[in-house]
Amino acid sequence: MDFIIPQLLTGLAGASSLFLVAVGLTIIFGVTRIVNFSHGSLMMLGAYIGWSILTRLPRDPEWFVLGIAATVLCTAAIGVVLEVVVLRRVYRAPELFQLLATFGVVLILQDVTLWIWGPVELPLPRPRWLRGFVTILDSRFPVYDLVLIAVGPAVLGILWLVMNRTRWGTLVRAATLDREMVAALGVDQRLLFTSVFALGAGLAGLGGALSLPNASANLQIDLSVITDAFVVVVVGGLGSLAGAFVASLLIGILQAFGIVLVPQSTLVLVFLVMAVVLVFRPNGLMGRPQAEAREATLAAPVVRPAPRVLRILGAVALLLAVAAPFLAGDYYLTVLTDGAVALLFATSLHFMMGPGGMASFGHAAWFGIGAYAAGLMSQWLGAPMPLALLAAPLAAGIVAALFGWFVARLSGVYLSMLTLAFAQIVWAVSFQWVEVTGGDNGLLGLWPPGWARDPAVYYWITLALSVGVAMLLRRMLYSPYGYALRAARDSAVRAQSIGLDVQRLRIVALVVAGAAAGLSGALFSYAKGGVFPTYISIPHSVEALLMVLLGGLQTVAGPIVGALVYTGLADILVRSTDLWRLVLGAVIVLLVVAFPEGVAGAARRLWLRGREA
């Protein structure tokens, strides 16, 4: 039993680190409603900048504190630049576009950090006082971890004072509750948003710099931290400081004891906690129901069938696509096959996200479940390709139906986060359960049978299935079901009052989208000869979001255009430069700033301007 106290203290230290990571994110979200994907990148910059400053200072404790303070100021300044240059321009855009812009920033900062600090991880040399320990119940416990245990509550206390005892804090709390009302009362929103973003970025920098004595500055911080931060923020309740603190404690301590009791549980545990909390408290432990944002009550424009010119354009494109094997070389055929898969993947996400109003951050989960279903069918049962291709959407659809019960009750960012958590659990299972899934080595040897092995034949199969299913999805949108689904999205209350079963409509949308994504996953696996956990990674989910948002939510052609533009762009960039992340990130940011309604949406607006004037 004497392991309980040391393990508890270790858990508390972990909890403090988690809190430092998450607190900036929750403050930024509370006020600006921006899901800041680049929060992890800011923390990474904090670690690197902290390293650069601290290695140049004397190694005494007082200089350490000064160095940390300087780091916080630097990252806060970077936050200001980010807010003014990028985010300020997209506040008017739909919420998810801001997410897209911050993801572009993540990509840019990855390459910038690599360029400035190089590829090797940089640990801070620890002076003697940072290596010290105290003996507690025969166990040695690091002094610095005791410091961390104190820092968490201290930061919480200071923030509480700032929020409750200053005018600025009052404005921030007011904006968290109702930002339109605050604006109506004449508060300078720009200044408020910029200062809040600076505070959040500074806190990220603090978290990064304080992680140095226990870890190192490295290029993996950004994405590994961001998921932890999301989980804490969502479990605690978006925008709630105290909630973030309680959630950090819960997760930190569970983690510390989970490691002792079930060593294999490390990855899944955190997300299980989040899933359980969201099932019982859909707004997190201490979150309030989100105030209905006023813009949202303005119904999105009705999606109408495309005008004739667009239909002709589409038909020409399809004809060209069918004829492609005669025109393009072998390699471009594989890119086109990838494009066709991406088309179905993006269309399926658009189905639940556009008309369904459920933005999934974990759409790759369905892609992956489909892929693994096909792979396992073929591996264990020796199923032929057509059967495996059939099993994929079935499996994904069945899992989606089960999962839909949890997810359909949530809305907005909570829903997105639960989908993210679900995708992470699926990923962890595929990555760690080596006996069944082959782990990161994947399921191999999944090739089409002889008659479909020719790249041209397989391309036609993919094209036919992808475009066929995409057309089916489009057909569903114009059916009574599609109108009901859109009614449920635009106003759940009104839809219910006219007798629509909103819950069921949304579950069906999830099942349809999941099944379609599952099929795209299986098609992709046969094209690549295997199934790998990377199919379910967060970047793959974000790719789907990118395609849909690049194309635009409010047109049916949007995801198709987005998928093709993204596939082409990524392919060209990866082959032409080592700095492809920098260029891709910059392109994403530029596109978001220039076309907040997506490429297809912008084309539609230009087209309509010519007609309606």
Added chain:
Amino acid sequence: MQVTRRLLLGASGALALPGLVRAQGSAPIRIGEINSYTTQPAFTLPYRNAMQLAVEAVNAKGGVLGRPLELITRDDAGRPQDAVRLAGELVNDQKVDILAGAYLSNVGLALSEYAAQNKRIYVGGEPLTDSIVWERGNRYTFRLRPSTYMQAAILAEEAARLPAKRWVTVSPNYEFGQSGVKWFRQLLTARRPDVTFVGEQWPALGRVDAGATVQALEQMKPDGIFNVLFGTDLTNFVRQGNTRGLFENRAVVSLLTGEPEYLDPLGDEAPEGWIVTGYPGEAIDTPAHKAFASAYRGKFNAKPMCGSLVGYSLILSIAAGIARAESVNMEKMVEGFRGVGFDTPAGPVSYRAIDHQGTLGVYVGRTALKDGAGIMADWRYIDGKDLLPDDAFVRKLRPADA
């Protein structure tokens, strides 16, 4: 339609034939290389540098079959699916003669699948997974670097000499970590039936909760610790372990920790006395290695890393394989590579005919501190062929048609 297209191609091919023959005489032999340059830069950039160095060295001596080598590299972004697509691009678009590369095991396996499916030769430099030459081995795939089995085998041999009886393991929870632990346990218990494994820790890759992990290991009161953590996980683990005294009076046996890629970041906190596999770098004083190290330092003004040794040897192995095949015809190259011997900075190496595994050896030694940085001390080099299991064992695992 297809017939006319083929006819057309055939006709144009026939017309262009004299040109092709002439071009064959001096046109470069193209090596298409795919690796995780953006996601694993610490390991892959020194590796790519050394490949370029080796290409220059080979070309300075007149190339292979009288033709210069040309290296084309691509970034797989750490995703096997991207690697497969780029392999198609290199083969179909860039017309490379040979595929090479991969750092991550899953990328290596995906490329080996592509190679088998399309009957293209692929030489993997870095990936460690055993299955690339055993369970999933195929006719067209070769692998240079000593595998997880080989590294675990030498460590088990060293561990068997220690008095430690109660062992614990700590390893990232994925295929590499799991098979490292599996082989170590199996080979150590075979040599020492009296040892017991009293506990294990499986932190998620790249996300170790070091304090809690160290605390949990400490509770098990082991005599010996087998570690497979590497990279940032290792840094965090070592720091917490040092402060909490986990390593004091305990034997630690650790996979790959002696590689400068993982040892250098630990700085003056590098542990002392761990038994590790790795790469002693410029401390190796054979003439071949000295020449390699000084050429590398001369060109890049940096010390060679473990990745550099692999990248350099990879190109030399490809040059030797093609020279032995006397052709870039795929089937002839496979025969040429099987059993080919070549000299590397580490010593003579060959690709075994039985499983296409390279016999590049393992440096094993103890970690020590020198001038505030970790180094490998008391190290020795063990030829890879002495670390591999007997042929019957391999035949049982490897598909018969490979």
